[in-house]
Amino acid sequence: MTHTRNTPASRKESLAPDIGSLPARAVRAWTERMxxxxxxxxxxxxxxxxDARYVVDLPRSRCSCPDHRLRGERCKHRRRVAIEVTRGRIPAPGLRAADCLACGRETFVPENTRLPLCEYxxxxxxERVRDRETGDYLVVAGTVDRRADEVGIESLDTTVATHPTNRAYDPGEPVVEVTYPGSDRHYSFPRSRLVRRPLDGRDGGSTATV
Ligand SMILES: [Zn+2]
Ligand SMILES: [Zn+2]
Structure with a gap:
């Protein structure tokens, strides 16, 4: 039996809001320049x-504008913030905007993240990755939100950054923990020492990381 994925047809409708059907405050939230x-x-x-400036507190559903303070309405400012969060223009509560340390692209990460990486x-x-230095395949256990020069290597009097095989890598990189297939023991590597794509041997591991 074959499993054919049935993609439901989308209904014939406009994806932009139908301004005419929205309450006045919602229309202003969509159309005014803010x-x-x-x-x-x-x-x-x-x-x-x-040129007025108000502060919206999204988790507490509050705004400092008179419309909310005096009339208790869900004002256009709160609506506007919600629209921009939904569309990915600004970070949701609990997240902050940051440049990915690996590729430089802007990304949203949890507010307490020290070493931001984008989703990619x-x-x-x-996930299976390969060690640039040895060509070994490894399995990712997780990324640690700490720099290579902050993470010590057990049994060796060194950090991930000062380990002889890691000297070529930036000591400020996030550390990724990996295991060898079939083993539970964790090893710490600077992130860019690991690559997703198999190396083809000819380039000796000098291909770009991503
Ligand atoms: Zn308001
Ligand atoms: Zn990135």
């Missing part, structure tokens, strides 16, 4: 086209 700046901990500054550059637990 700038939103994340302040951290779920708070956002909203600058309006009148993060090796997933269970």
């Amino acid at each position: 700038a939103v700046t994340p302040l951290g901990e779920g708070r956002y500054a909203v600058e309006t086209h009148h 550059c993060t090796y997933r637990p269970g």
